Amino acid sequence: xxxxxxxxxxxxxxxxxxxxxxxxxxxxxxxxxxxxxxxxxxxxxxxxxxxxxxxxxxxxxxxxxxxxxxxxxxxxxxxxxxxxxxxxxxxxxxxxxxxxxxxxxxxxxxxxxxxxxxxxxxxxxxxxxxxxxxxxxxxxxxxxxxxxxxxxxxxxxxxxxxxxxxxxxxxxxxxxxxxxxxxxxxxxxxxxxxxxxxxxxxxxxxxxxxxxxxxxxxxxxxxxxxxxxxxxxx
Amino acid sequence: xxxxxxxxxxxxxxxxxxxxxxxxxxxxxxxxxxxxxxxxxxxxxxxxxxxxxxxxxxxxxxxxxxxxxxxxxxxxxxxxxxxxxxxxxxxxxxxxxxxxxxxxxxxxxxxxxxxxxxxxxxxxxxxxxxxxxxxxxxxxxxxxxxxxxxxxxxxxxxxxxxxxxxxxxxxxxxxxxxxxxxxxxxxxxxxxxxxxxxxxxxxxxxxxxxxxxxxxxxxxxxxxxxxxxxxxxxxxxxxxxxxxxxxxxxxxxxxxxxxxxxxxxxxxxxxxxxxxxxxxxxxxxxxxxxxxxxxxxxxxxxxxxxxxxxxxxxxxxxxxxxxxxxxxxxxxxxxxxxxxxxxxxxxxxxxxxxxxxxxxxxxxxxxxxxxxxxxxxxxxxxxxxxxxxxxxxxxxxxxxxxxxxxxxxxxxxxxxxxxxxxxxxxxxxxxxxxxxxxxxxxxxxxxxxxxxxxxxxxxxxxxxxxxxxxxxxxxxxxxxxxxxxxxxxxxxxxxxxxxxxxxxxxxxxxxxxxxxxxxxxxxxxxxxxxxxxxxxxxxxxxxxxxxxxxxxxxxxxxxxxxxxxxxxxxxxxxxxxxxxxxxxxxxxxxxxxxxxxxxxxxxxxxxxxxxxxxxxxxxxxxxxxxxxxxxxxxxxxx
Numbered sequence: 001x002x003x004x005x006x007x008x009x010x011x012x013x014x015x016x017x018x019x020x021x022x023x024x025x026x027x028x029x030x031x032x033x034x035x036x037x038x039x040x041x042x043x044x045x046x047x048x049x050x051x052x053x054x055x056x057x058x059x060x061x062x063x064x065x066x067x068x069x070x071x072x073x074x075x076x077x078x079x080x081x082x083x084x085x086x087x088x089x090x091x092x093x094x095x096x097x098x099x100x101x102x103x104x105x106x107x108x109x110x111x112x113x114x115x116x117x118x119x120x121x122x123x124x125x126x127x128x129x130x131x132x133x134x135x136x137x138x139x140x141x142x143x144x145x146x147x148x149x150x151x152x153x154x155x156x157x158x159x160x161x162x163x164x165x166x167x168x169x170x171x172x173x174x175x176x177x178x179x180x181x182x183x184x185x186x187x188x189x190x191x192x193x194x195x196x197x198x199x200x201x202x203x204x205x206x207x208x209x210x211x212x213x214x215x216x217x218x219x220x221x222x223x224x225x226x227x228x229x230x231x232x233x234x
Numbered sequence: 235x236x237x238x239x240x241x242x243x244x245x246x247x248x249x250x251x252x253x254x255x256x257x258x259x260x261x262x263x264x265x266x267x268x269x270x271x272x273x274x275x276x277x278x279x280x281x282x283x284x285x286x287x288x289x290x291x292x293x294x295x296x297x298x299x300x301x302x303x304x305x306x307x308x309x310x311x312x313x314x315x316x317x318x319x320x321x322x323x324x325x326x327x328x329x330x331x332x333x334x335x336x337x338x339x340x341x342x343x344x345x346x347x348x349x350x351x352x353x354x355x356x357x358x359x360x361x362x363x364x365x366x367x368x369x370x371x372x373x374x375x376x377x378x379x380x381x382x383x384x385x386x387x388x389x390x391x392x393x394x395x396x397x398x399x400x401x402x403x404x405x406x407x408x409x410x411x412x413x414x415x416x417x418x419x420x421x422x423x424x425x426x427x428x429x430x431x432x433x434x435x436x437x438x439x440x441x442x443x444x445x446x447x448x449x450x451x452x453x454x455x456x457x458x459x460x461x462x463x464x465x466x467x468x469x470x471x472x473x474x475x476x477x478x479x480x481x482x483x484x485x486x487x488x489x490x491x492x493x494x495x496x497x498x499x500x501x502x503x504x505x506x507x508x509x510x511x512x513x514x515x516x517x518x519x520x521x522x523x524x525x526x527x528x529x530x531x532x533x534x535x536x537x538x539x540x541x542x543x544x545x546x547x548x549x550x551x552x553x554x555x556x557x558x559x560x561x562x563x564x565x566x567x568x569x570x571x572x573x574x575x576x577x578x579x580x581x582x583x584x585x586x587x588x589x590x591x592x593x594x595x596x597x598x599x600x601x602x603x604x605x606x607x608x609x610x611x612x613x614x615x616x617x618x619x620x621x622x623x624x625x626x627x628x629x630x631x632x633x634x635x636x637x638x639x640x641x642x643x644x645x646x647x648x649x650x651x652x653x654x655x656x657x658x659x660x661x662x663x664x665x666x667x668x669x670x671x672x673x674x675x676x677x678x679x680x681x682x683x684x685x686x687x688x689x690x691x692x693x694x695x696x697x698x699x700x701x702x703x704x705x706x707x708x709x710x711x712x713x714x715x716x717x718x719x720x721x722x723x724x725x726x727x728x729x730x731x732x733x734x735x736x737x738x739x740x741x742x743x744x745x746x747x748x749x750x751x752x753x754x755x756x757x758x759x760x761x762x763x764x765x766x767x768x769x770x771x772x773x774x775x776x777x778x779x780x781x782x783x784x785x786x787x788x789x790x791x792x793x794x795x796x797x798x799x800x801x802x803x804x805x806x807x808x809x810x811x812x813x814x815x816x817x818x819x820x821x822x823x824x825x826x827x828x829x830x831x832x833x834x835x836x837x838x839x840x841x842x843x844x845x846x847x848x849x850x851x852x853x854x855x856x857x858x859x860x861x862x863x864x865x866x867x868x869x870x871x872x
Contacts, residue, residue, distance in 0.1 A: 093353070
């Protein structure tokens with residue numbers, strides 16, 4: 001899970017004179033007003049705070065209402081998912097056109113059908129809707145699944161994430177945790193394949209170095225299978 | 235599905251062909267293409283799509299309904315292609331569909347589309363919420379039908395869908411309530427809206443939100459907004475509206491209670507205006523009062539439902555905070571405070587006690603003078619009028635108020651020893667809180683003395699209070715407080731023999747004295763009894779069962795007077811007689827309300843100073859505590 005960070009902020013909280021009786025409560029009220037809203041100054045959504053009053057001396061500001069300026073230091077837990085970050089959330093609705101999630105219990109997220117990799121097929125049985133992987137039968141996404149996805153965009157006003165399920169390392173967290181090695185292997189293979197496709201030189205060098213005998217893992221697997229087939233045929 | 239989206243070459247209209255079938259996915263692709271083509275400049279199919287959404291007719295044919303439902307369902311699957319800028323006309327068409335006019339099938343599809351839109355992109359959330367909030371109230375022409383059973387059923391059906399849609403959206407977008415709160419408040423009808431039903435239905439929706447799953451977040455805001463509207467309506471009703479024409483007489487002299495009640499001995503007088511008539515007259519053409527009454531009833535019902543669901547304490551916490559911020563600080567609120575009264579009556583043990591304690595604490599606090607005076611006036615009126623408040627609680631509250639007054643007297647003694655200083659101190663604003671406190675305990679005792687002295691433990695508790703010391707203090711509260719209350723208090727006190735009443739201030743002596751007005755002048759402590767009988771017809775039904783009317787309080791002196799009456803001579807200047815539990819006072823002056831020379835204002839002042847003992851030789855008027863005492867209209871009052 002990415003997008004979370006801690007920040008130590010020096011704040012000057014302005015308190016209305018009418019609230020001067022219980023300053024601590026007034027400070028909390030002011031800090032509460034920051035919660036679950038995107039704050040450009042902090043560059044994130046404030047999820048939690050732990051204030052620490054720096055001084056018991058407050059500055060009285062001149063004006064019609066003599067506000068009290070109380071300086072505090074507060075540790076803030078911030079959330080700012082940026083594109084390509086990996087975020088996790090709970091699936092709350094599955095439709096053919098989208099998967100709806102809630103991240104950290106407050107932020108909505110959606111993965112549109114165009115952002116779901118082809119491996120997943122939508123199925124609805126007995127009123128239960130599910131996205132099922134065609135490659136790994138046990139890899140399913142349904143309501144209640146904790147899902148890992150990649151951030152495409154983030155709306156700061158409504159706190160809404162648009163995500164993607166295209167990368168291989170995204171999907172049901174429970175399944176992904178169980179198949180880490182398999183995924184890392186397949187991912188490295190995918191990367192290699194990508195690299196081979198993108199940079200012909202690397203492929204050429206490798207080819208030269210191995211005298212044209214080095215073959216991708218996938219290919220070797222097919223060879224193994226073919227051997228088995230041969231054995232069976234015998 | 236037997237629908238085909240025909241090309242532009244067919245005159246721009248959709249053609250329904252029975253022989254052409256498209257699968258759902260084909261249809262979705264078709265609509266997606268129409269939407270994406272519009273982004274690229276080819277809007278022919280897009281325009282047809284928009285045209286399909288627009289229906290000027292209220293009733294659609296089966297084919298049209300089928301087409302609309304298909305279109306809405308397809309759009310639900312294609313929301314990812316809808317652009318808030320380029321597809322504005324399509325969005326406008328969707329959001330202009332009214333839940334109230336919709337065919338149930340169309341409504342189902344529309345709800346799905348709205349949910350999909352809201353969850354698909356942050357940009358659509360506000361638009362969807364705005365559309366749903368707009369459906370809180372029906373179109374104008376349907377308002378009348380809401381009074382019919384069929385209309386009520388339709389209303390329940392539509393509002394049920396609106397709220398379930400809001401919940402569905404908030405399930406997918408958790409921060410929806412924060413956006414919704416602002417939208418609901420902004421779109422709330424003003425108090426000047428012509429149709430009372432509009433604001434009533436809207437408030438019903440607000441309270442439904444409060445009691446719903448989003449209540450935890452929006453509940454406080456909704457209740458505050460409702461109470462604020464009540465106050466807005468309340469202040470729009472001026473006392474002049476109530477006390478106009480012939481209302482000037484009875485308002486001080488009559489208990490506005492139902493005469494079927496506890497006063498068995500009461501003799502009906504043919505000339506008297508019955509309570510119902512009073513209220514009817516008050517309501518005649520007063521649209522604001524009707525709106526307020528209806529809103530109060532809706533609020534009462536909500537409180538009742540909250541109590542049944544075991545969440546009254548939560549609602550009451552919010553109400554109490556709102557009360558402190560709005561109602562308490564409003565100058566002489568007339569009706570809105572009965573929301574608190576009713577809430578307290580539903581749960582006297584917790585809410586009732588909490589309310590009294592809050593008022594007491596406000597009085598004892600260092601809050602602004604005005605707020606403290608209001609708080610103690612509320613406390614006095616509440617303790618006097620609330621039938622559900624137990625006597626021990628009343629005595630406890632009295633003790634706290636009396637102790638504060640006593641301490642104040644002691645502090646005054648310490649600060650200024652000379653009587654001259656005390657006299658000038660009496661004109662100080664700071665003393666107003668003291669006089670308000672004195673007036674409060676006197677007022678409560680007028681109502682509660684009999685029940686308190688009937689319990690030996692409470693009686694001894696009352697005796698141990700230093701009330702007589704306060705009364706004799708040079709600050710002279712008896713001269714500064716409202717004469718009508720002082721008069722009644724002295725009667726009660728002298729008859730109950732609980733504490734010594736200053737000898738020089740016999741009850742009738744005060745009446746004849748001109749001290750109260752003269753000593754206080756414009757700074758005279760004014761009267762404010764927030765829980766006087768409710769003049770709102772429908773609301774009164776909720777308040778009445780738990781309300782203590784003056785006629786229900788029978789004082790020892792009543793009986794004594796009753797006995798004395800037999801021996802009384804006709805030569806007495808003021809002859810006090812008793813009819814049942816009410817006093818009748820005949821005056822030698824033979825003053826009559828029917829006299830041509832009778833001045834209304836003079837009569838008001840006279841009645842006020844005479845504690846509503848209205849002299850009337852020809853008509854049999856009852857002399858008693860005022861059921862509703864008209865607050866002064868002078869700006870400096872209170």
